[in-house]
Amino acid sequence: MITPAIEQVDPATLRKVIVAAGIGNFVEWFDFAVYGFLATTIAQQFFPSGDASVALLKTFAVFAVAFAFRPLGGLFFGMLGDRIGRKRTLAFTILLMAGATTIIGLLPTYAAIGVTAPILLTIIRCAQGFSAGGEYAGACAYLMEHAPRGKRAWYGSFVPVSTFSAFAAAAIFAYALEASLSADAMSSWGWRLPFLVAAPLGLVGLYLRWKLDETPAFQAVTEEHAVAHSPLKETLRNHGAAICALGAFISLTALSFYMFTTYFATYLQVAGGLSRATALLVSLIALLFAAAMCPVAGAFSDKVGRRATVISACVLLAVMVYPSFLMASSGSFAGSIVGVMLLATGAVLCNVVTAALLSETFPTRTRYTASAITYNMAYTIFGGTAPLMATWLIGVTGSNLSPAFYLIVIALLGLVGGLALPETSKVSLHDVDGSLAKRPGMQPAV
Numbered sequence: 001m002i003t004p005a006i007e008q009v010d011p012a013t014l015r016k017v018i019v020a021a022g023i024g025n026f027v028e029w030f031d032f033a034v035y036g037f038l039a040t041t042i043a044q045q046f047f048p049s050g051d052a053s054v055a056l057l058k059t060f061a062v063f064a065v066a067f068a069f070r071p072l073g074g075l076f077f078g079m080l081g082d083r084i085g086r087k088r089t090l091a092f093t094i095l096l097m098a099g100a101t102t103i104i105g106l107l108p109t110y111a112a113i114g115v116t117a118p119i120l121l122t123i124i125r126c127a128q129g130f131s132a133g134g135e136y137a138g139a140c141a142y143l144m145e146h147a148p149r150g151k152r153a154w155y156g157s158f159v160p161v162s163t164f165s166a167f168a169a170a171a172i173f174a175y176a177l178e179a180s181l182s183a184d185a186m187s188s189w190g191w192r193l194p195f196l197v198a199a200p201l202g203l204v205g206l207y208l209r210w211k212l213d214e215t216p217a218f219q220a221v222t223e224e225h226a227v228a229h230s231p232l233k234e235t236l237r238n239h240g241a242a243i244c245a246l247g248a249f250i251s252l253t254a255l256s257f258y259m260f261t262t263y264f265a266t267y268l269q270v271a272g273g274l275s276r277a278t279a280l281l282v283s284l285i286a287l288l289f290a291a292a293m294c295p296v297a298g299a300f301s302d303k304v305g306r307r308a309t310v311i312s313a314c315v316l317l318a319v320m321v322y323p324s325f326l327m328a329s330s331g332s333f334a335g336s337i338v339g340v341m342l343l344a345t346g347a348v349l350c351n352v353v354t355a356a357l358l359s360e361t362f363p364t365r366t367r368y369t370a371s372a373i374t375y376n377m378a379y380t381i382f383g384g385t386a387p388l389m390a391t392w393l394i395g396v397t398g399s400n401l402s403p404a405f406y407l408i409v410i411a412l413l414g415l416v417g418g419l420a421l422p423e424t425s426k427v428s429l430h431d432v433d434g435s436l437a438k439r440p441g442m443q444p445a446v
Helices: 011-037 039-046 052-067 070-084 086-106 116-144 149-156 158-180 183-188 190-196 198-211 216-223 231-238 240-270 276-304 306-328 333-360 364-383 386-397 402-419
Strands: none
Touching: 011 039, 011 086, 011 116, 011 158, 011 190, 011 198, 011 240, 039 052, 039 116, 039 183, 039 190, 039 240, 052 116, 052 364, 052 386, 070 086, 070 116, 070 231, 070 364, 086 116, 086 190, 086 198, 116 149, 116 158, 116 333, 116 364, 149 158, 149 276, 149 333, 158 190, 158 240, 158 276, 158 333, 183 190, 190 198, 216 364, 231 240, 231 364, 240 276, 240 306, 240 333, 240 364, 240 386, 240 402, 276 306, 276 333, 306 333, 306 402, 333 364, 386 402
16 A cells, blocks of 8 residues: 555645646647637638528537547547556647647638538547547646645646636637737638647647656556556446446536636627627636636635535536526626626536546546546537537527526536535545445545
8 A cells, every 4th residue: 555655745846747737738728718719700711601690500510529529539548548647648638739729720711622621620620629538637637646635626726727727818819819900800810820829838738748757646556566457448347337426517517617618708799799809808807717716616625525515516506507697698798797707606616626526536547547538428418519509599499598597407417416426535546455445336546
């Protein structure tokens, strides 16, 4: 068994780990966020149509299709990470994502090459989805396997911090372009700039990740010759119940995250009548608020436990989502900010506790595989389809508030799944021999 000292990582190393995990995740989500914020412009460039709503639906459909490749990427990179380690796997994911995003910035449009343009866009978006499948769960595992036991949610909260910061940076970039460029310049070349930024950011992230060591937990498993030879088979055999329960809760994490970060900029324009620049400014303010709230939510979760945090997040979203959408559709700048912040608070709690649960629920031998499968299945079904479902629901029902009721239903599903999970805030992530008492439906975290 690993001694308690293995869990004591020096503060300097922890800071480097936070930066390495965070910058890779930042690049990952900056790339995805740019696509969402520039959805209306991308629709004009790749899906020209007499009906703007149809073009927007096609753009969001490509957004959703890319998510279909997330489970495949999670499966591939998860098994790779459990076999060769977290460090090398995470270096590969950031390289693939940055490369694919840079190519989007160089793609010819529909006007230049016709139907080939949206086909190429779809293929490259699928490559992004594949790499994203291995990024978030791996970054969480890498950081959590270094963090001290009593402050895992606090340290883990810096992964969501980098996520929300990435969306904020994308919003700033998109807002600056909208404010400084003419409509013709934006359509001609301005929309390409955020995608091209991925190249230097990806190289920086790759360098930082490659310079760090493997996690203490995975090193311990390697030294004990306990690396899983078939992590997928072991995951499906031992952790099916845990995957279902945690996946149900992460469905709420995924939906609230994409409703808040990606769809709301469009919703403020369509339902609230705000200009594109104003809608991006509102989203930016809320994203900065969310990034600042993550460590607070992490400290809260470490204090009250994971189950209490899960309950708080589900109840808060179920109660606040209706007034959030109502205020966001008012057309008022101040009302829109308050409305988005209401949704952001619940989304932050969900994301922070999810970052902790992904690692605490599964053992080191199969942690990357099990957490990546769970996370990506939920995000594919409920996250990638969030903008598409919201747009479709408004079109079918004629009510701008219909997405709020959809989120309430998923909040109830998330509550059921979350309550099926045991309390994991105090378990060790470094117990190689698996001596912790087994819990119903899952193996102990080791």
